[in-house]
Amino acid sequence: MIMAKRFLSAFLALSIFFTGSIQTVQAAMIGTEQVAESAITAKGEQDRAKIVAMLSRDEVQSALVARGIDPVEAKSRVAALNDDEASKLATEMDKAPAGGGIIGAIVLVFLVLLLTDILGFTKIFPFTRSVR
16 A cells, blocks of 8 residues: 555656656747648649549550650659649649540640640650750
């Protein structure tokens, strides 16, 4: 009984001693701009993931290879798109009809790749000249 009281006393003393060393948390107000920016960035990441998932499909990859586009390079180009471009491309993919509309999506990806090639961001197609 005395041993239990000593143990309980030591436990309580140590609990009270370590209570003072708990780290405190600080909260601050965040601005509307910061919330909007994080929402836009999250939406851009979702759009890029949707595009990469489409590019990972076998029939899309075979169509890209048939047009002379490396699927790995196409995925890296999608990763380089800004949030607005990724959103537009994902919206066009959603609007495209299922099945037969995949060609339209591939043409859209081809045009985006061609545009970035002309603007000088990449050099995939040998028949383009960079603006830079």
